[in-house]
Amino acid sequence: MQTSTxxxxxxxxxxxxxxxxxNLGPGFDAFGLALACELVVRAVPGGDGPRVTTRGEGxxxxxxxxxxxxxxxxERLCVEQGVEPPPVRLEVVNAIxxxxxxGSSSAAIVAGLVLGRALCxxxxxxRQLVELATEIEGHPDNVAPAxxxxxxxxxxxxDGSLVVRRRNPAPGLRPVAFVPQARQATTAARAVLPAxxxxxxxxxxxxxxGHVLAGLLxxxxxxxxxxxxxxxxxxxxxxxxxxxxxxxxxxxxGLHAFLSGAGPTAVCLLxxxxxxxxxxxxxxxxxxxxxxxxxxxDLRGAFACADGGCALSGVQxxxxxxxxxxx
Ligand SMILES: Nc1ncnc2c1ncn2[C@@H]1O[C@H](COP(=O)(O)OP(=O)(O)O)[C@@H](O)[C@H]1O
Ligand SMILES: N[C@@H](CCOP(=O)(O)O)C(=O)O
Numbered sequence: 001m002q003t004s005t006x007x008x009x010x011x012x013x014x015x016x017x018x019x020x021x022x023n024l025g026p027g028f029d030a031f032g033l034a035l036a037c038e039l040v041v042r043a044v045p046g047g048d049g050p051r052v053t054t055r056g057e058g059x060x061x062x063x064x065x066x067x068x069x070x071x072x073x074x075e076r077l078c079v080e081q082g083v084e085p086p087p088v089r090l091e092v093v094n095a096i097x098x099x100x101x102x103g104s105s106s107a108a109i110v111a112g113l114v115l116g117r118a119l120c121x122x123x124x125x126x127r128q129l130v131e132l133a134t135e136i137e138g139h140p141d142n143v144a145p146a147x148x149x150x151x152x153x154x155x156x157x158x159d160g161s162l163v164v165r166r167r168n169p170a171p172g173l174r175p176v177a178f179v180p181q182a183r184q185a186t187t188a189a190r191a192v193l194p195a196x197x198x199x200x201x202x203x204x205x206x207x208x209x210g211h212v213l214a215g216l217l218x219x220x221x222x223x224x225x226x227x228x229x230x231x232x233x234x235x236x237x238x239x240x241x242x243x244x245x246x247x248x249x250x251x252x253x254g255l256h257a258f259l260s261g262a263g264p265t266a267v268c269l270l271x272x273x274x275x276x277x278x279x280x281x282x283x284x285x286x287x288x289x290x291x292x293x294x295x296x297x298d299l300r301g302a303f304a305c306a307d308g309g310c311a312l313s314g315v316q317x318x319x320x321x322x323x324x325x326x327x
Contacts, residue, residue, distance in 0.1 A: 010045045010046075011045070011306045011307055012042060012043060012044045012045065012306070012307045013042070013043045013115060013118045013119055013304050013305065013306045013307070014040065014041070014042045014043075014304065014305055014307075015040070015041045015042075015043070015111045015114050015115045015118070015302065015303070015304040016038050016039070016040050016302065016303060016304075017038065017039045017040075017041075017107040017110045017111045017114070017146050017147075017302040018034040018035055018036060018037065018038060018039075018107065018145070018146055018149060018298035018300075018301065018302070019034070019035040019037040019038070019039075019095075019096040019102045019103050019104070019107060019146075019298075020032050020033065020034055020035060020102065020103035020106060020107070020141075020142040020145045020146050020261070021033050021035055021101070021102065021103070021175060021177070021260040021261065021265075021267045022101075022103065022139075022141040022142040022145075022260070022261040023141065023229065023232065023258060023259065023260070023261060024212060024213075024216065024258060024269075025208065025209075025212050025227045025228060025229050025256065025258040026205050026208040026209040026212055026227065026228070026229045026230070026231070027141065027153070027209050027212065027213065028141075028205075028229065028231045028232045029139045029140070029141050029154075030140075030141055030153060030154050030155060030209070031141060031151070031152070031153050031154075031209070031212070031213060031216075032103075032141040032142050032144060032145040032146075032151075032152050032154075033145055033150070033151050033152075033169060033175065033216075033297055034145040034146060034148070034149045034150060034152075034297060034298035034299070034301060035102070035103075035175060035177075035295045035296070035297065035298055036295055036296040036297065036298045037095050037096055037102070037293075037295060037298075038095050038096070038107075039092070039093075039094045039095070039096050039104070039107040039108065039111055040092070040093045040094070041070055041090050041091070041092050041093075041111045041112075041115060042090070042091040042092075043074075043086070043088040043089070043090055043091075043115050043119055044088060044089050044090075044091060045086075045087065045088055046087055046088070046089075047089050049089060050064035050065065050089070051064060051065055051066055051068060051071055051089060051090065052064050052065070052068040052070060052071055052089070052090040052091075052092060053089070053090070053091055053092065054092040054093075054094060055091075055092065055093045055094070056092075056093050056094040056095055057094040057095060057096055057097050057098055057104065058092075058094050058098050058104070059094075061098070062098075068090070069105060069108040069109060069112070070090055070092065070108045070109075070111050070112045070115075071090060071112060072112065072136075073108065073109045073110075073111070073112025073113050073116070073133075073136055074086075074090075074112035074113070074115050074116040074119075075112075075116075076112070076113075076116075076132065076136065077112070077113050077116030077117065077120070077122075077124070077129075077132065078116055078120060080132060081116075081120060081122045081124065083120045083122060085116075086116075086119040086120060088119065090115075092111075094107075097179060098183065099183035099184055099185050099186070100179055100180070100183060100184075100260075100263075100264065100265045101184070101186075101259065101260040101261035101262050101263045101264060101265040102177065102179070102260060102261065102265055103142040103145075103146055103261060105137060105142075105186065106133070106137050106142035106143040106146045107146050109133050109136050109137055109143060109146075110129075110133055110143055110146040110147045110302045111302070113129050113132060113133055113147075114129070114147070114302045114303065114304040115304050117129070117304065118304035118305075118306060126147060126148060127162075127164070129147055130143060130144050130147055130148075130154075130162060130164055131161075131162055133146075133147065134162060138190075140154040140162055140164065141154055142261060144164050144166070145166075145298075145301070146301070146302060147301055147302050148164070148166045148301045148302075149166070149298050149299045149300045149301030149302075150166050150167060150168050150169065150297065150298075150299050150301070151166070151167055151168065151169040151216055151217065151297070152164060152165065152166045153165050153213060167217055168297075168299055169216050169217065169218075169297050170215075170216060170217060170218030170271060171218070172271065172272045173216065173269055173270070173271055173297060174269070174270040174271075174272075174294065174295075174296070175267055175268075175269055175270075175295045175296075175297065176267065176268050176269075176270060176278070176281050176292060176293070176294050176295070177260065177265050177266070177267050177292070177293045177295060178243075178246045178250075178265060178266040178267070178268075178281075178284070178285055178288070178290045178291070178292055179265045179290055179291045179292075179293060180242060180243065180264050180265065180289070180290045180291075181289075181290075182240075182242065182264055183264070184239075184240060184262060184263050184264045185262075186261065186262040189236055189239075189262035189263055190262065192235045192236060192238070192239060193231075193232055193235055193236075194231075194235055197230065197231060201230040201231075202230075204230055205229070205230045205231055207226075208226055208227060208228070208229075208230075211223070211226050211227065212227050212256070215227075215256075215271075216269070221271060221273050222256045222269070222271065224251055224254050224255055224256045224257070225251075227256045227258070228251070228258075229258060229259070232259070232262075233247075233258070233259050236259060236262070236263055237259065240259070240263050240264045242264070242288060242289075242290075243259060243263055243264045243265070243266050245288055246266045246284065246285075246288045246290060247259070247266050249284045249287070249288070250266065250268045250281075250284065253274070253276060253280070253284075254274055255268040255269075255270070255274055255276065256268060256269050256271075257269075266290075268281070278292075278294055281294075
């Protein structure tokens with residue numbers, strides 16, 4: 001087995017990965033948007049102490065050993081590439097709240113993968129990383145925007161391979177998240193989903209998905225009344241009643257609002273046409289006892305830069321440590 005270069009050269013590498021909001025209404029397991037709220041992981045060569053230390057969200061909660069999700073994902077890339085895992089410790093600073101539907105697990109997975117790619121100096125393109133991250137996470141719609149930034153739509157080709165398309169969302173699109181204290185693990189929120197749907201609902205869902213995706217790309221304004229989901233929200237909101245009330249209030253105001261990922265966070269996307277002020281949204285948040293976070297889309301995606309790498313690395317994506325492949 002080839003030995004990784006990172007520990008040998010003693011270079012620290014820092015990965016930055018955005019949060020995500022997945023589904024975006026009727027795009028279950030298909031659409032996702034990266035959000036400017038980061039998980040930062042610094043891989044430091046050698047040293048004693050725990051494999052992973054975490055500050056911020058998840059501190060004192062996520063594991064510090066080799067079973068930590070960031071480390072497991074890094075190791076998984078090494079196994080796939082036939083290289084030894086690098087002798088590093090991981091220092092995590094996390095701003096993404098766990099189990100709220102804002103992609104904390106996808107960010108952890110993507111951080112491990114981009115760190116592995118940089119530390120082991122292996123040639124793995126983004127397409128392969130999205131496939132691998134999807135295998136670990138179980139669905140592509142949050143790992144793909146976490147890696148690529150922007151607005152991402154994913155589908156399966158007839159041959160089973162992933163088709164991933166990424167664009168910047170319409171200029172001025174502004175996500176506002178309504179984050180409850182209550183948590184909901186994604187695995188549990190997937191367990192309540194219906195196994196089948198009536199044909200009329202499937203047809204409606206497909207029509208709405210097309211409407212919403214084109215709208216978010218700037219082709220036309222999204223009509224809030226034609227942007228709701230028929231596949232996952234009805235079942236999930238039965239167990240997340242507080243989020244259901246937030247969504248109802250936002251939709252009553254004419255906004256495109258949805259369950260973010262598996263919930264329980266609700267997100268609305270402002271496109272400048274609704275004439276709504278943040279103060280009004282904050283009032284809705286206060287009325288329902290949830291924290292309102294006005295966010296921006298992240299357009300950069302994940303990157304991993306070695307200390308002393310070129311000044312542009314991770315910004316222009318010209319650095320050998322963050323190779324990009326056309327998708
Ligand atoms: N920074 C992190 N480090 C290690 N594990 C993490 C981290 N972030 C998330 N996780 C793992 O992922 C789980 C949350 O994933 P999930 O239930 O899919 O919710 P989310 O919607 O936040 O992704 C956490 O309980 C934890 O096990
Ligand atoms: N399509 C998935 C998205 C889960 O995203 P997360 O951020 O909640 O992990 C689903 O709806 O289950």
